[in-house]
């Protein structure tokens with residue numbers, strides 16, 4: 221490795237992923253393509269680290285004086301557990317133990333010390349218990365009851381990173397750019413002032429094809445929405461009609477359509493801020509803080525339905541949505557662009573602890589696309605949560621309903637067709653379920669890890685309502701009569717998919733919220749170095765993303781009512797396969813980064829990603 225900073229065999233300090241702690245590691249190799257170092261920790265965990273997560277050991281020292289001042293006996297006892305001073309005993313421990321021990325040392329109060337110590341001691345014994353089990357392939361993973369001990373760490377660990385950051389004299393690079401963290405006592409600290417990281421240093425590998433990819437997606441995604449909208453009105457919507465006939469420029473714009481979109485978003489915002497419904501806690505952030513979210517989505521869709529019904533009753537012609545679909549989409553696109561510009565600008569001034577790990581490549585276009593601020597809020601109004609769960613999602617049902625009315629009008633029907641009813645009810649069920657279980661969104665990738673930028677703003681506001689409605693839009697002018705057995709078969713498929721989707725999402729959500737939940741005590745888990753465990757039985761033992769499997773089966777049931785005459789109504793199915801396969805691989809890398817060897821162990825046990833025995 222001639223041109224790289226650290227050489228094979230070098231002993232250096234490597235940051236533990238997702239924390240501010242540095243442990244002594246040995247460099248094993250460097251991959252020029254990914255620019256990642258493979259390092260090995262003393263406990264045997266191998267991880268890939270970026271150069272900026274590696275430091276020279278000479279830059280660290282341990283302040284023993286301040287440690288010995290510790291008032292807590294628990295803390296004093298835990299001194300020798302410092303990962304930087306790993307003893308023979310600790311070197312045989314798993315990284316989980318090491319990480320847990322690190323938390324003990326940083327606990328600030330005696331009571332907390334005691335709780336942590338208790339949790340850690342039980343945890344260590346739990347980990348010890350796993351050792352022999354690991355050799356036994358039939359009983360590889362501890363039972364949930366044993367793992368509950370690890371969960372005690374979870375309980376006390378509501379603010380893990382807050383504690384861990386006490387070890388950090390210098391701010392983490394991924395924490396952004398500006399201020400220096402306060403020097404705290406009791407820490408491994410860097411001796412020399414090192415040049416600060418350039419503000420734009422990327423802290424995660426670039427996604428979506430990197431910088432070039434971002435340009436591409438920025439142009440392609442809106443163009444694709446335009447393409448499918450123009451296609452769906454054609455008598456024969458087929459790829460053979462590429463490019464579709466483009467209407468005169470002035471038809472793209474309608475001020476009234478913009479007005480309606482703004483009114484809809486404001487109405488949804490009003491419902492969101494009403495002090496009705498539960499205040500749910502999000503997952504702990506890196507700072508240890510937990511944000512609160514008003515999860516009144518079900519209430520919002522019920523009130524929206526009442527408002528829409530009242531408007532229809534008053535003679536408002538909802539088929540306007542069908543006849544002005546293009547103009548509504550363009551107006552919403554404009555709003556999503558303005559919102560994304562605002563998000564990009566404010567992310568430049570956001571406090572480091574509010575930033576996501578990605579979206580800081582330094583390339584304006586990439587960062588604008590990916591988004592950098594994790595939970596942009598105006599006071600308590602959470603923009604990402606609101607956009608993901610309200611105007612687009614509820615708008616999707618409103619548009620579907622308008623398409624059913626348009627079908628009746630256009631086809632001269634007294635009631636919508638069976639196909640239209642199926643599509644409407646299936647997708648309504650999906651949205652209502654999402655809003656009923658709104659709290660579960662707080663444990664998804666978008667809410668926990670992704671910054672809020674153009675991709676999500678456009679995805680939530682434009683992509684969802686204007687492309688997820690294509691099946692209903694298609695049926696308006698492309699009737700597809702269904703036999704009763706076909707209807708029954710499609711309903712069965714939908715219910716099957718829904719069952720898998722709901723059960724698996726609820727299982728993971730319940731486990732993440734309360735790992736000690738007695739209802740989950742039958743499940744087996746794998747402990748990880750972060751203190752969190754991974755489910756390895758139940759739905760999450762069937763495949764690594766059972767929720768995606770259920771979602772895909774449902775997507776199939778949404779396209780089938782449209783028949784096989786054209787590819788267009790199958791667009792959602794095709795797009796969804798691509799989206800979920802990509803999300804799965806993003807999540808895999810993220811989990812591998814977070815959980816290291818525990819994740820590899822999970823992957824070895826649960827071999828398939830989404831479809832059992834296939835993929």
Ligand SMILES: NC(=O)C1=CN([C@@H]2O[C@H](COP(=O)(O)OP(=O)(O)OC[C@H]3O[C@@H](n4cnc5c(N)ncnc54)[C@H](OP(=O)(O)O)[C@@H]3O)[C@@H](O)[C@H]2O)C=CC1
Pocket residue numbers: 663664665666721725728731732752753754755756760764765767768771799803807810811822
């Ligand atoms: N209709 C649509 O357009 C879309 C729908 N969806 C749906 O949204 C839902 C959420 O999807 P998404 O956010 O992508 O992913 P998940 O809800 O599957 O979240 C992934 C996270 O779950 C945790 N996890 C993974 N494996 C395990 C395990 N074995 N045990 C415990 N926790 C585990 C990890 O986070 P950690 O360990 O940090 O908690 C991981 O990062 C899915 O049902 C998906 O189908 C998603 C995208 C688009």
Ligand SMILES: CC(C)=CCC[C@@H](C)[C@H]1CC=C2C3=C(CC[C@@]21C)[C@@]1(C)CC[C@H](O)C(C)(C)[C@@H]1CC3
Pocket residue numbers: 441608609613650651653654655661664666675676678679680683684
């Ligand atoms: C091509 C492009 C711009 C992609 C952006 C992706 C977004 C459209 C999706 C990312 C995750 C989503 C989720 C839902 C809708 C689509 C987006 C925003 C979701 C709200 C749909 C309803 C479900 O019940 C859900 C709550 C599980 C789901 C969460 C993820």
